[in-house]
Amino acid sequence: MQHIFRAGLFDGEVAIVTGGGTGIGFAVARELGTLGAKIAICGRRPEPLAEAADRLRADGIDVHHAACDIRKTEEVEAFVDGVVARFGRASILINNAGGQFPTPAEHLAPKGFEAVVRNNLLGTWSMTHAVARRAFIPSKRGRIVNVIANVARGFPGMAHTGAARAGVENLTKTLAVEWAVHGIRVNAVAPGVIKTSGTAQYPPELLEMSRASTPLKRLGSAEETSHLIVYLASTQADFVTGQTFYIDGGASLWGSPWQIPDDEVPQYPPYPLPE
Ligand SMILES: CCCCCCC/C=C/C(=O)SCCNC(=O)CCNC(=O)[C@H](O)C(C)(C)COP(=O)(O)OP(=O)(O)OC[C@H]1O[C@@H](n2cnc3c(N)ncnc32)[C@H](O)[C@@H]1OP(=O)(O)O
Numbered sequence: 001m002q003h004i005f006r007a008g009l010f011d012g013e014v015a016i017v018t019g020g021g022t023g024i025g026f027a028v029a030r031e032l033g034t035l036g037a038k039i040a041i042c043g044r045r046p047e048p049l050a051e052a053a054d055r056l057r058a059d060g061i062d063v064h065h066a067a068c069d070i071r072k073t074e075e076v077e078a079f080v081d082g083v084v085a086r087f088g089r090a091s092i093l094i095n096n097a098g099g100q101f102p103t104p105a106e107h108l109a110p111k112g113f114e115a116v117v118r119n120n121l122l123g124t125w126s127m128t129h130a131v132a133r134r135a136f137i138p139s140k141r142g143r144i145v146n147v148i149a150n151v152a153r154g155f156p157g158m159a160h161t162g163a164a165r166a167g168v169e170n171l172t173k174t175l176a177v178e179w180a181v182h183g184i185r186v187n188a189v190a191p192g193v194i195k196t197s198g199t200a201q202y203p204p205e206l207l208e209m210s211r212a213s214t215p216l217k218r219l220g221s222a223e224e225t226s227h228l229i230v231y232l233a234s235t236q237a238d239f240v241t242g243q244t245f246y247i248d249g250g251a252s253l254w255g256s257p258w259q260i261p262d263d264e265v266p267q268y269p270p271y272p273l274p275e
C-alpha cells in the first residue's frame, strides 16, 4: 500500500468506520489502521464484516468488528459500548454506512422513501449521537467525517437519498458549531460515482452514463476517496470543520446522467407566448 501520510500519524487513535466491511469504508479502515489507529467496523451482514476484519488483521491492524444496523438504536448503543469496552475510548467516527436504490420519484413508494431516509439520515444521527455522548464529549475530543453524496444540486433518480444526504450535510454544519466547545470537528465528503462493491449492483448503463457526464471521464476509486476522508480525520485538518468536500471528477459542476427529452416537457402556457 502506498502512503501519502506519515507512518504513525494515527497512533493512539481509535476509529469507528460504519460500513467498514466493504468498498469505501473498508479502504478507510485499512488506511487509518495502517497509519496506526485501532479500528472498529460494523455492518448489517456478519460474513463480509468478518472477512474484512481478517484481511485487516493480516495487515497487522487491531480490529473490533460487530454486526450492527445503524437504524436500530439499541444495536448502535451496544456497538459503541463494545468499542469503548475493547479499546477504552474512541476518537474518530467515519459515518460511511448507507445506500439506496435508483428510481424515478413517481415510482418511489412512501415505504421506500422512508427506508432510505432511515438508513442515511436517522442511522447517521443515531451513531453520531451515541459516539459523541459515550466517547467524544467525555474526552473533549473527536473528529467526524460523514460520507454523503452530491447535494450541490438536485439528485434526479435519487430523490430519497438526496433529501437524506442534504439533511446530513446540514447536520454537519450544525454540529460543527454546537460541538466545537467539546473539541469535536465535523466534516462531510461527497463522492461522485466511485467504483465499489456498492456501485457494482447498479445497472452498467447507468454507471457508463455517469462516467460520460463526469468531466474527468472516469469513475473514482475507493482508495482515492479514502485519502480525503483520512486527511479530514487527521490532526493535519484541525482548523477544518463544518465543510463539505466533493471528490467527483467535477461531476457536480457539469453533466447529469438524467435525461430530459426536449419534446416531452409540457409548456404552460404555450411557448412562445402569443403577442
Ligand atoms: C442516477 C444515479 C446515478 C448513479 C449514482 C450512484 C451513486 C451512489 C452509489 C452508492 O450509494 S453505492 C452503495 C450501494 N449499495 C446500496 O445502495 C444498497 C443499499 N440498500 C439498502 O441498504 C437497502 O436496500 C435499503 C435501501 C436501505 C432498504 O432496506 P430495508 O431493509 O429497510 O427495506 P426493504 O424492506 O428492503 O424495502 C423497503 C421498501 O423500500 C422500497 N425498495 C427497496 N428496495 C428497492 C428497490 N431496489 N427498488 C425499488 N424499491 C425498493 C420498497 O418500497 C420496499 O418496500 P416493499 O415493496 O418491499 O414492501
Ligand SMILES: NC(=O)C1=CN([C@@H]2O[C@H](COP(=O)(O)OP(=O)(O)OC[C@H]3O[C@@H](n4cnc5c(N)ncnc54)[C@H](OP(=O)(O)O)[C@@H]3O)[C@@H](O)[C@H]2O)C=CC1
Pocket (backbone or CB within 6 Å): 018, 019, 020, 021, 022, 023, 024, 025, 042, 043, 044, 045, 046, 048, 068, 069, 070, 071, 096, 097, 098, 099, 100, 119, 123, 147, 148, 149, 150, 190, 191, 192, 193, 194, 195, 196, 197, 198, 199
Ligand atoms: N460508490 C459511490 O459511487 C457512492 C457511494 N456513496 C456512499 O458511500 C458510502 C459507501 O458506499 P460504497 O462503499 O460505494 O458501497 P458499499 O455498498 O460497498 O458500502 C456500504 C456499506 O454500508 C453498510 N451498510 C449499509 N446500510 C447499513 C446499515 N443500515 N447499518 C450498518 N451498515 C450498513 C453495508 O454493509 P451491510 O450491507 O452488510 O449492512 C456496506 O458495508 C455509502 O453511504 C454510499 O451510499 C455516495 C455517493 C457515491
